[in-house]
Amino acid sequence: MLFSSPEKKWDAQHVSKELRSNVTAATIQLEDLEQKGLIKVDEKRFFFYSPKEHHELIKTLFILYHDKPVAVVTCIYDKPQDKLKSFANAFKIKKD
Incomplete structure (x- = not known):
């Protein structure tokens, strides 16, 4: 979702709504992606696609x-x- 719109910033609530998930699960996944360097988060806790590699x-x-x-x-x-x-x-021989 973030990849398909790299110019857009998402908060956990909007991600959870878009993915039909709960906010806690969305937050955990977003933070995990951020820690792995696939997305970034700004000072207002909006996430956006920006991979390190x-x-x-x-x-x-x-x-x-x-x-x-x-x-x-x-x-x-x-x-x-x-x-x-x-x-x-x-290489196992199967019995019929």
Whole structure:
């Protein structure tokens, strides 16, 4: 949301309304994004898109999310598999 309108500043209340979330959850997420350097906050507690780095990666993720939202959300929430275990399982002989 902040990426798509970088000129706009948002407070937690407006973010929560836009995302249909509660203000506390929105505040926590905004502060987390700010700590990670993806957005900035001004003295009035308005947040805006201004990454320290990774702009191109964020842009790609934004495009992917609009093209395939389910795939992106699934990727985010799937538990990472143990690569060695996955590799070994590929060679297991399954009984019919």
